[in-house]
Amino acid sequence: QGRPQGLLRISVPMVFGRLHVSPLVPSFLRRYPDIQLDMAMDDRMVDLVEGGYDLAVRIGNLPGNSMVARRIAPCRVVMCASPAYLAEYGAPSHPADLARHNCLCYSYYRGGAYWTFHGPQGEIRVQPRGNYQVNNSEARRDALLAGLGICEMPTFIVGPDLAAGRLLPVLTDYPLPLHAIHAVFPERRRLPAKARAFIDFLDERLGGDAPLWDEGLPPSVLSPQTGKPS
Template identity: 35%
Template structure:
């Protein structure tokens, strides 16, 4: 068996913790994955895994071997990928999952611009605010906001998004401008139910991040619905700038309590692994990175 392929299979088994999961991710049979690892063990003359009917773990030798070959294989794969990219034109269908609001406001626009450059790529967009299941949903790429939880995924940071409190000029003229988070108790606050179902907003102060209870008579599970309600003067909202930035720039909404803003949330492009990364994925991720750097357009109302 080809030794490089066997090493790749070994690394995937080590990452996945099972032959079944590794085989599924590599699109080979479980038996073939086992054969590759056994072949590698015979060539090295060592046992790389402790195997039982219920458990699989790396031996000390396996741990040492994994640590040594992982960096070498990543460099080799990146070299092969960069070489292949020189002659590979992106083609095929690119299946992407993104949060509903970010997808509607920004990803659709980016897709249109990307396809003017790469017309042979078809795009299949899935807008959902759930954890992406790359294998079962056949995803090539996902956009995720906030800190990442799955360390097995490869991530590239695309941008930062601030979380701001806003109100329409008409609402503020009628109800006044809050000077500190505690003042929100006297205001009608519109609630984004996926993030603050109990009426809790997050802020930063001298002692770090803290929460402020708020209440209001309008709630919704999409940011766009609350954005429209706020523009119509229904109350105050706390949402990401990628939802509100263009309305702030247009003067439809005014930013409040800027000195109490919580830490900005990162926006990532995530995918399964560097190995065999297709041109359609790599070019789209690079396109998004260039589009949103150094300051994303939804933040350019700040004058920074």
Template identity: 40%
Template sequence: MNWLPAWEGFVRVVEGGSMAAAARALGCTRAQVSKQMAELERRLGTRLFERSTRRLALTPAGEVFHQHALRALEAVDSTEIAVRNLGDTPRGTLRVSATVTFGRHCVAPLLPEIAAAYPELEIELILTDHIVDLVGDSIDLALRMTRMPPDDAVARRIVSLRRVVCAAPAYLERHGSPRLPQDLLQHQCLSYVLGDNKTWGLIDGRGVETPVPVRSRIHFNNADCMLDAVLAGHGIAILPTYLCHRELAAGTLRTVLDDYEPNIVYGRELYACYTPSRVRVPKVRVFLDALLRRFQPVPPWERAG
């Protein structure tokens, strides 16, 4: 029995919750997966799954085997990567993950430049606001906004992302400009579904935070949509300057409460995260170098400001 496909099949069954889901992920039949699992259990001399009509659950032996199988498959993957990337020339496919708005505005424009410099390199940019699994999703490098980078990955700080409280001039002319955090209670504030829970934390120059349960009737999970709503005069929002710096410079947006810094639940630091097996991989190194050249010591949108 070739153990590698069976071990991969086992991990897919656990991830998908069924043999049918594993078969779809692997591009084979359910019968093939079922046969692999039966042979695997026979070879190991123990049951790995508790079977019922509704779902599969791991036995204690299955839980132990799952952890070891994950590490073994990661080691195989790392070995293949190391062999494929022998030498100093970046080649192959580089899979990068970033949040939707930051990736669209700040990462995507870098890709043609990098691809032009390295003809043997292909780049896939996966945009999602959810945390990806570096190993399970085959991600070479993930850009994450977080207070604490993951313990199981190498993390390189890339840039600090500043945010401002802002509104359109037309809105401020109609409703006035807030002078203190508590004044926001009298305003329509646009809420970010994934991050603020309808409460804004504003930190003054002494480091004291004032929580404000803002009034929100419009909610978004996308910063681009929030920017459009603010520009249309529908309310006040907290926006990252990498997104709204042009509007601030043009005067179509104005900042308010400039003496306070918005405190965002996931922090202001952006990290490049990758597994230890990618540390010396040329394609990861050149992409990381391009990020550092672009965003350090001062990101371009702050230089423009």
């Protein structure tokens, strides 16, 4: 519980880890030179205790009661497509219109096989169908930018594309469930100093309700979502 030191094993989602955690590692290790960081990037859910991890970054659904969670930042999720795709196929005006679109699917999505929207009359569930499914959302971004289809994406991946107009938001009147980015760790009497140092560092660099990746987003994306938290 004194000076942060020793081996720190963490698990982070692949794309979020590569885009937003990995760039911070050098600064973290310069601040805490007595820590040896072992970071595993994987979109699959891992058991922290069984895997010997000190903490994990989780987005969306949180683990059970054996874990403690600390919220770091919001994670906005936006239905979007490229201007070229929308010019060719039109923009959906209701979630049901997605049945006529090429939906790009994420293999590891833990919310189930459906996309869930929240409209004036309540919840709307749509089963996405399309010709491309992949277990990496940067690959889905590539397909979006190429005009292959339409899908929901977190702004921590496509925020700059939305801000620059390379992708356009659609169905903004039907928000997707609210998400957040959390640091989670096994329930203990005391959190080791090395783990607390990393969580505090993440909060310092990425925390708050206005994360850097949401700068410049269209007002329709930044407007308060009414969807239920997830």
